[in-house]
Amino acid sequence: MSIYTEEQAKAILDKAIKASKADQCSATLNGQSGGNIRYALNSVSTSGHVSDCDLAVEVAFGKRVGTATTNRFDDASIEAVVRRAEELARLAPENPEFVPAIAKQAYKPSGTFVERTAAVTPAQRAEIAAACIEPCRKEKLVAAGFFSDAQTFSAIANSKGNFGYQKSTGMDFTCTVRTDDAKGSGWVARNLGDVAKFDVKSDIRTAMDKAKRSVDAKALEPGKYTVVMEPAATAGLISFMMFGFDARQADEGRSFLSKKGGGNKLGEKLFDERVSIHSDPWDPECAVLPWDNDGLARERTPIITKGKIDYLQYSRYWAQKQGKTAVGQPGNLIMAGGDKSTMDLVKSTRKGVLVTRTWYIRMVDPQTVLLTGLTRDGTFYIENGEIKYPIKNFRFNESPAIMLNNIEEIGKPVRVGDDESPFVMMIPSMKIRDFTFSSLSDAV
């Protein structure tokens, strides 16, 4: 069993806290049950199911901390895991940056659980794979994709009387469709909490259409272009930028949000007026747990408002040192937008490049958040509001801090998942001027 009810979870956590002889004790219980299916070359390659549950116990004697975990929940195992954490705490050196366990929090539940998503069956996963493979086979296209779904629960408690319990669900789908001569490639992705909103038959058409339309791409000269970026194309850049929002790094002078001469840029306007990003655990489109990794209650938090930096992430230690109040760290990023579709942004573009997605994004210079990466699986030239022809992929060298100052138009936000990001995101399509493509790629 890996998904416990609130009562069962509370009973396990209470036993652990009661067993502890340390100065303080915190415990978390996390379980998941989920399945996946992978396919390539129009054939299923692997499918599996993962079920797991872990109890983590953290204790402290003074400023010495120890952590131990177990996946057995009988009384003797719970007692043993607490003793192990206590042994490790006695071995550990004092941590001068130790902060005591959090006080009792008030958690307002968020809508992270959808029964339908929790009930996805192996047969449904096989149908999803078949819904991608069959139409591709018929049209001489080759599908490779991955679908995963999971239900999870998270429960936390500590010796100061704090307790929280919540269940969540999620699904993630990506599919790459290539022409059988390998001259064209398209892609589609869908990240949702509610599987009922997933229309695989419609989504696969997007990837198939892009694969067919991207055949025989022409080479454009690298340089600065107006780009229409689909939500998945900018999500990785924006998510990378968030590493620079750590208050301590900014105060220490090693972030793009550090101020010359000392201090940080909290409150300064650094982006275009139209850029607003906030976090909200209760947002119905991208709800996340109402507490963060430390158990601090999350709040609706403005991060960037009309281009102004409204938030830096303070750890509990750094907040205490700087005389600030630590708030729950964001679990989602919601960027404000309008109602326009990606194609609406294309229609208003005289000359530009449409980018489906970006790939292999890495930091080049943290001083300016200069990132490099490539376009992939559907890059097209736009002229007079129409997609004219496919173009070869580009490598970009661009900073989101510059990109978010060069906005021409913002479309409708869409939920986006990203392998390399800790956030669930709502990101709009964006039209951006002077985006820097520095070289061509021959990759299809």
Place this chain on the structure above:
Amino acid sequence: MDRRDFIRFTGIGLGGLLLPAFHGRVIAAEALLGKIDVATRKRLADAALAAARSAGASYCDVRIGRYLRQFVITREDKVENVVNTESTGVGIRVIANGTWGFAATSDMSEDAVAGAARQAAAIAKANARLQAKPVELAPVKGVGEVSWATPIVKNAMEVPIKDKVDLLLDVNAAAMQAGASFINSILFLVNEQKYFASSDGSYIDQDVHRIWSPMQVTAVDQKTGKFRIRAGLSDPRGMGYEYLDGKASDKVELPCGAIVYKDSYDMKEDAIAAARQAKEKLTAPSVKPGKFDLVLDPSHLWLTIHESVGHPTELDRVLGYEANYAGTSFATLDKWKSKNFQYGSDLVTLFADKVQPGTLGAVGYDDEGVKTRRWDIVRDGILVDYQAIRDQAHILGHAESHGCCYADSWSSVQFQRMANVSLAPGKQKLTPADMVKDIENGIYIVGDGSFSIDQQRYNAQFGGQLFYEIKDGKVGGMIEDVAYQIRTPEFWNSCSAICDEADYRFGGSFFDGKGQPGQVSAVSHGSSTARFNGANVINTARSLG
């Protein structure tokens, strides 16, 4: 500990490494030392093999794994965390009705492993309906009961935590004294205790050790608001704690003045150098972009080899099995079949192996019981082979697997993973100092930095840690803001000189990612210093206004 936690705990945020999740439960230090005895493991394996056979499997392999990790994480004068993790269980893979099936359990009872074997057989039979062609396995002769262990001198897991903490805090203090504004340093230890048994008649017991001691030293100039990071020049290695002995005989002074390391690492000396060089980077002149001849030190070149040779020659990528994630490959089968595809200049021989001592890839047998070996991928410039495992060997007409199958946990299914892929040293005697003598306009690059490559492994961009100008045969001062862009075949064809065997060194990564769901693997890449003519260098400095 997930990736986000690792980034938080280690203080490696902006500009740092991106590291994947570490699976496993956290355990106390003394628990790292015990082992499950071989007799118990053989009994469990036999229970699984018998159950699989009864369930109609034509082949079965059983992996009983205990995966241990220890992290000691510090910054300046503070220990931020000490974490021990353990993950133990059994993974069973079968072929039934010509199709693979896999199941895993953490329950180490004979009943549970037999149950998992039956489940794997049931999954195989269920999936057989979707299978276009039956699995074709290259034969492997059973080796009976054998064992292999990483040839370590000092088991790092046995070194007391206090000694490790003292080492890192001493390193940090030295860097701060040398002018660093900040230092983050980590010790990261791995021990994989793996027992493999198969219906071919093999019972293979392996004890694999790895060590890594990364650091990041930061210099901040508050007046200008500028900061620069110099990462440590250590390599992750398949060695014990002796890697940290820092023997004088393993130190190499380069023509640019930087000190790099062969088979043992002086972390304190490197931290002091890193502090000085991070400060120097704050005022070093910015590169003028253009075409340069590059001299690439092995501490840098390993990552270029990894991305531009290691990945594109993985056969599953070439065939399209990774198309939805990391992509496919430009090194297509037709190029290999032509026997004349010029991957690099005729100086370039790139070989794969799982046997070089002290490397991350070195094991006696891979995770499907194949004895490991060395083979050429590019010979005298020509693409001659790929990296393939038992169920892929027949595609290349090979009679046997290359022995590069790996799973990152007992609970993950094993698949083709990158072997060590290395550049063979030059056959003529040549030192790095000799190499720079006839370069008119070049850049000497030391240490790995930013990296990115497209999904067919054509277009790549690499940064580094230290850059020095080469003018008219002489190495000059440090320069900054350097990145070079390549198109893979042109880059390897521009290779005009490779230093000899005396200069051969390794670099590597603990975190080569592949597959969905993702798995990581550790891999080393050896080379001697090499020269590449006429590379396109860009300037990465920007202004945020």
